[in-house]
Amino acid sequence: MFAKPFRVKSNTVIKGSDRRKLKADISAAFPSLSADELSELVPNKEELNVVKIYAHKGDAVTLYVLHKNPLFFELEKRLYPTVYVLWRYPALLPTFRTWPPVLQKMIGGADLMLPGVVVPSSGLPDVKQGDCCAVTVVSNRAPVAVGTAAVSSAEMHSSGMKGRGVCVLHTYMDNLWAFGDKSGPPSLPDAESEGQGVYGDGCEADEEEEEKEEVEKSCPDFTEIMDTLLVQCFLHALKSKVKKSELPLLTSTFLRNHMFSCCPSGKQLDIKKSSYKKLSKFLHTMQQQHNLVRVKELTKGVESIVEVDWKNPELRSFSVPEEMDSEAAPVQDEGEGQTPYHPPEITTLYSVSARLEPLFLDANKSTSSSVQCFSSPVFFFPSDSYVTINPTLCDCLLEKSEYQEIESLKWDDLFSRTLGRMQECYQAVFPGQAPIIKKGHIEPIDISVASRGSNKKVTLIKNLEVYHLDPAVVATALQHRVQASSVLQPIPGAKDKVMVQIQGNQIHQVGSLLLDHYQIPRKYIQGLDKALKGGKKK
Numbered sequence: 001m002f003a004k005p006f007r008v009k010s011n012t013v014i015k016g017s018d019r020r021k022l023k024a025d026i027s028a029a030f031p032s033l034s035a036d037e038l039s040e041l042v043p044n045k046e047e048l049n050v051v052k053i054y055a056h057k058g059d060a061v062t063l064y065v066l067h068k069n070p071l072f073f074e075l076e077k078r079l080y081p082t083v084y085v086l087w088r089y090p091a092l093l094p095t096f097r098t099w100p101p102v103l104q105k106m107i108g109g110a111d112l113m114l115p116g117v118v119v120p121s122s123g124l125p126d127v128k129q130g131d132c133c134a135v136t137v138v139s140n141r142a143p144v145a146v147g148t149a150a151v152s153s154a155e156m157h158s159s160g161m162k163g164r165g166v167c168v169l170h171t172y173m174d175n176l177w178a179f180g181d182k183s184g185p186p187s188l189p190d191a192e193s194e195g196q197g198v199y200g201d202g203c204e205a206d207e208e209e210e211e212k213e214e215v216e217k218s219c220p221d222f223t224e225i226m227d228t229l230l231v232q233c234f235l236h237a238l239k240s241k242v243k244k245s246e247l248p249l250l251t252s253t254f255l256r257n258h259m260f261s262c263c264p265s266g267k268q269l270d271i272k273k274s275s276y277k278k279l280s281k282f283l284h285t286m287q288q289q290h291n292l293v294r295v296k297e298l299t300k301g302v303e304s305i306v307e308v309d310w311k312n313p314e315l316r317s318f319s320v321p322e323e324m325d326s327e328a329a330p331v332q333d334e335g336e337g338q339t340p341y342h343p344p345e346i347t348t349l350y351s352v353s354a355r356l357e358p359l360f361l362d363a364n365k366s367t368s369s370s371v372q373c374f375s376s377p378v379f380f381f382p383s384d385s386y387v388t389i390n391p392t393l394c395d396c397l398l399e400k401s402e403y404q405e406i407e408s409l410k411w412d413d414l415f416s417r418t419l420g421r422m423q424e425c426y427q428a429v430f431p432g433q434a435p436i437i438k439k440g441h442i443e444p445i446d447i448s449v450a451s452r453g454s455n456k457k458v459t460l461i462k463n464l465e466v467y468h469l470d471p472a473v474v475a476t477a478l479q480h481r482v483q484a485s486s487v488l489q490p491i492p493g494a495k496d497k498v499m500v501q502i503q504g505n506q507i508h509q510v511g512s513l514l515l516d517h518y519q520i521p522r523k524y525i526q527g528l529d530k531a532l533k534g535g536k537k538k
Helices: 016-029 035-041 083-088 100-107 153-158 203-218 220-240 251-262 279-288 357-363 391-397 411-420 471-482 507-517
Strands: 007-013 048-054 060-066 069-075 078-081 095-098 132-137 140-149 164-171 293-299 302-308 345-351 370-372 386-388 408-410 423-429 436-439 445-452 456-462 486-490 498-503
Touching: 016 035, 016 048, 016 078, 069 083, 078 083, 078 132, 083 140, 100 132, 100 140, 100 164, 100 471, 132 164, 220 251, 220 279, 251 279, 251 302, 279 293, 279 302, 357 391, 386 411, 391 411, 408 411, 445 507, 456 507, 471 486, 471 498, 471 507
Parallel strands: 095 132
Antiparallel strands: 007 048, 048 060, 060 069, 069 078, 132 140, 140 164, 293 302, 345 370, 345 423, 386 408, 423 436, 445 456, 456 498, 486 498
């Protein structure tokens, strides 16, 4: 329900009578809450706001907000707790467990399908159809989603755990969560997993890993969603990326340089999880059933798009999504797949200031332009040789107090003064994309270890977005490698950035993934020296 931005209609302070009614409604909806807990949730003397909103599909929703965090939302006269409340009272609702990758799909708007439910040894919670329930991920009992049971527990068992399990209304990382302080879920040990490692050991781990893989294969809704995303990226690429002069265009290049760049932020295009499984099958369907393109096999296994029907009604009527980020488009797989990620080529540049502009007039450089860093000019001129100061050099490089004193400069002094008066920038070039130029130094990927309750260690990874690495994809890859749970946490003060948090000191494994798989140069990774002793060093 809150996967897309909502519109705020009003925001007012609650009245005393309405506060008492809210407290009574919460008590009736969630009788397990004690009187003290109710008073904590709805304090008598603290400001509590009532926010009326319209969800993106037009549903009228009322939010109850305390200390800037939405605590409950009311939909069709029924109250639901937000994840902020459930992190304080994790046992408030009956709970279903699932795998961390499934959370990413729920954040995107998908419901929890029964093949994605991990059944604990104690069995499923006892629910009736329509009951309010929560969803957690394996190894952490802090809820990450709220919804209603699609069917009763008995029907879930009788169906063989197939079909829809929970109709998801709200998740961690959605727009309702973002309306609050954007804090992350606490680490609450999952009794089902404790004592067994994260997923158990030996055969149990293998069985659960197989079950996890089966989940992703057997959810029909996920396949349908991926098919829709595939068509959207395909039409978007044809309409706004491909030029007639590029044809014929290798299908692999079309996917890598155009379709991936059209994938909306927060989503991951994966053809293997669609009903088509292969790009060639999808493109032939677009050719035979929609007449959008004509594909030709050049040599065995190598195909090209040789023609596009730009006047096709389906293509002409397609609207490019407004939310697309012009710089989004990491070309990567889910850590270990077939689509290669290529690290950026990073070059140091120096911007030309207004004072230095006369020096670069012959190079047709303006004040706002950038020039590449000089590469050891002393190799061409002896460092002890001198350059006579002319009026241009005087204005550009000398201080006023030096005008009458300095008549010449050594070459190395001349260049050091020049660079000292320029602002350092960097240029990052990603395959298939226009160069990105930004001021300052490029931020390294930062890896650190922190303690979370009971002195448990977690590894934090920041700045992945700078290198066009999707934090959700990296988190999933690490989960497969180290068999530990992970979550995405917002970074305070950093807009549109999140960090990956994974259990344990995993610096060695993180370093291996970044250095070996993603081929990120070591100099752009900070914190590798904090790996556990005895770990294999690169």
